[in-house]
Amino acid sequence: MAFERVLTRNVGRAAARTVRGYRESGGYEALGRALKLDPGEIVEEVKRSGLRGRGGAGFPCGAKWGFVPRGTDRPKYIVCNADESEPGTFKDRLLMEHDPHQLIEGCVIAGRAVAANTTYIYIRGEYTHAARVLEEAIRDAYDQGVLGASVLGSGFRHDVYVHRGAGAYICGEETGMLESLEGKRGQPRVKPPFPAVVGAFGAPTVINNVETLCCVTHILQRGSEWFKSIGTDERNTGPKLYAISGHVERPGTYEYPIGVTFQELLDGCGGMYRGRALKAFIPGGASAPMLTAAESGIRMDFDNLAKAGSMLGSAAVIVMDETTCVVRAALRLARFFAHESCGQCTPCREGTNWMRLVLERIESGHGSEADLDLLARVVPNVGGISLCALGDAAQGPVKSLIEKFGDEIRDNLRNRRYPLPRVPFFDLGAVA
Amino acid sequence: MSDGGRNSLPAEVAAEIEALRPRYPTEEALLLPALHLMQKAAGGWLSQASIAAVAEHLGLPPSKVAGVVSFYDMFHEHPVGRHRVRLCTNLSCQLRGSDQLMDVLRAELGVGPGEVTGDGRCSWVEFECLGSCDTAPMAMIDDDYHENLTPDRLRAALKGLD
Numbered sequence: 001m002a003f004e005r006v007l008t009r010n011v012g013r014a015a016a017r018t019v020r021g022y023r024e025s026g027g028y029e030a031l032g033r034a035l036k037l038d039p040g041e042i043v044e045e046v047k048r049s050g051l052r053g054r055g056g057a058g059f060p061c062g063a064k065w066g067f068v069p070r071g072t073d074r075p076k077y078i079v080c081n082a083d084e085s086e087p088g089t090f091k092d093r094l095l096m097e098h099d100p101h102q103l104i105e106g107c108v109i110a111g112r113a114v115a116a117n118t119t120y121i122y123i124r125g126e127y128t129h130a131a132r133v134l135e136e137a138i139r140d141a142y143d144q145g146v147l148g149a150s151v152l153g154s155g156f157r158h159d160v161y162v163h164r165g166a167g168a169y170i171c172g173e174e175t176g177m178l179e180s181l182e183g184k185r186g187q188p189r190v191k192p193p194f195p196a197v198v199g200a201f202g203a204p205t206v207i208n209n210v211e212t213l214c215c216v217t218h219i220l221q222r223g224s225e226w227f228k229s230i231g232t233d234e235r236n237t238g239p240k241l242y243a244i245s246g247h248v249e250r251p252g253t254y255e256y257p258i259g260v261t262f263q264e265l266l267d268g269c270g271g272m273y274r275g276r277a278l279k280a281f282i283p284g285g286a287s288a289p290m291l292t293a294a295e296s297g298i299r300m301d302f303d304n305l306a307k308a309g310s311m312l313g314s315a316a317v318i319v320m321d322e323t324t325c326v327v328r329a330a331l332r333l334a335r336f337f338a339h340e341s342c343g344q345c346t347p348c349r350e351g352t353n354w355m356r357l358v359l360e361r362i363e364s365g366h367g368s369e370a371d372l373d374l375l376a377r378v379v380p381n382v383g384g385i386s387l388c389a390l391g392d393a394a395q396g397p398v399k400s401l402i403e404k405f406g407d408e409i410r411d412n413l414r415n416r417r418y419p420l421p422r423v424p425f426f427d428l429g430a431v432a
Numbered sequence: 433m434s435d436g437g438r439n440s441l442p443a444e445v446a447a448e449i450e451a452l453r454p455r456y457p458t459e460e461a462l463l464l465p466a467l468h469l470m471q472k473a474a475g476g477w478l479s480q481a482s483i484a485a486v487a488e489h490l491g492l493p494p495s496k497v498a499g500v501v502s503f504y505d506m507f508h509e510h511p512v513g514r515h516r517v518r519l520c521t522n523l524s525c526q527l528r529g530s531d532q533l534m535d536v537l538r539a540e541l542g543v544g545p546g547e548v549t550g551d552g553r554c555s556w557v558e559f560e561c562l563g564s565c566d567t568a569p570m571a572m573i574d575d576d577y578h579e580n581l582t583p584d585r586l587r588a589a590l591k592g593l594d
Contacts, residue, residue, distance in 0.1 A: 183500070186503065
């Protein structure tokens with residue numbers, strides 16, 4: 001399948017980390033165009049492109065920008081969500097480390113579109129290297145007149161600051177992130193009001209994922225028609241990064257037109273690890289319900305995955321081969337969600353822990369079929385009834401475990417096969 | 433940092449916080465950056481005295497600052513090793529051998545997760561996904577990512593620490 005790398009075109013090109021090197025590949029031309037447009041036209045162009053958020057929820061980017069009140073003198077903010085903490089996801093780190101100006105350009109264009117003079121790039125605290133690369137790129141951008149009091153001499157002011165998180169998945173949730181930015185515990189807010197109206201420091205705020213803002217840069221450079229010509233249909237448009245990990249030969253970040261099939265992704269990264277058989281895959285990060293080998297022809301876009309009962313999420317694809325105990329895999333994710341629940345809402349705080357405990361009992365060989373039934377009763381009560389979507393996210397792996405592998409688990413339970421034998425990844429036989 | 437009962441920040445930490453002040457419209461927003469800077473200056477963890485010093489500098493109640501510290505995984509309320517190993521054990525790393533790396537850490541360091549070696553040199557914890565799943569299994573040692581680990585590569589990385 002022939003296609004052009006857009007978002008990753010500068011990956012591995014160290015020169016792109018300077019303004020000068022970035023300009024060699026057409027960098028900051030899109031910003032120049034945007035500064036000549038009326039802000040409303042920028043919003044319309046992004047709306048026409050069909051760009052949907054690349055962070056997980058898939059919300060239309062232009063519509064989000066359109067919610068910001070116009071014609072007010074109050075400060076407004078762009079917050080770039082670089083908290084990338086969804087297990088399996090590592091695409092934004094690649095974008096920041098290899099092509100920081102592509103992101104900075106997107107931030108300033110977004111700022112221009114909604115008349116915001118400040119961007120905070122909220123980056124997860126563990127990304128120390130990416131934060132350093134960004135800080136250097138930002139300094140260079142100020143020196144070259146790309147940022148500051150008069151962006152590219154236009155008179156439009158825009159500042160970009162890196163703000164480091166400190167290790168909390170919930171800060172990837174929009175309002176948890178805003179709380180954290182303001183110096184508080186990252187506990188999500190009651191909505192409405194939505195951030196577009198009352199966001200950071202009480203001001204209208206747009207929150208966009210790193211990859212989303214990088215897409216904005218290319219939409220302004222090459223137009224919404226070009227962006228729309230890539231992908232499955234008008235609701236699933238543009239280039240997309242897929243972060244593939246687990247039991248494949250060459251894990252990595254791969255760029256494809258959105259809507260590539262899972263099988264194409266798998267073939268593109270060298271196939272299954274050591275040629276083993278595929279057992280299950282998670283198409284969109286820890287929150288996305290698992291799919292099975294029988295579903296490997298699925299198109300990896302927002303709507304096709306939703307139709308299949310899963311989601312594109314952050315397009316973090318975790319692949320599991322035939323040696324994997326799927327209960328143990330789901331347990332690991334359940335442990336994650338129980339640890340990361342912020343504790344505000346009872347269904348999530350208690351429910352994530354219940355799911356973890358019951359899965360632990362099954363996986364360790366102390367469970368019975370009644371535990372599977374109990375799990376099935378608990379799962380629907382964990383999501384949909386709290387302030388944010390963490391509870392919903394925690395349902396994903398467990399719900400799909402029961403739906404897709406229920407018969408297998410019952411059979412294993414009846415025959416007392418748990419804990420299943422663990423196949424060691426590293427062969428240490430020769431050493432011992 | 434404690435000076436006869438008075439809590440004060442080391443001068444260089446105070447200066448770094450001041451340099452960040454123009455970035456934010458509120459004093460409170462300086463808290464996370466201030467805690468990162470303080471923790472780094474104070475040997476990798478935040479004592480009650482450190483927390484009080486940050487609180488006083490920013491004019492915030494110490495209880496509020498303590499609440500923030502306890503919320504985030506990267507802030508430590510207890511002493512940690514001079515070197516800190518965060519081993520990712522989330523799913524992508526689990527699928528590629530992080531279990532076996534935990535065995536290596538236990539054997540090489542002789543302590544369990546969250547404990548500090550007797551000489552204060554090292555501590556290790558299981559950590560949630562560090563966003564490096566394409567190079568799994570991996571660990572963050574101090575500020576650096578160590579990727580595509582094997583038991584031998586992890587042992588070598590540990591030996592390389594002073």
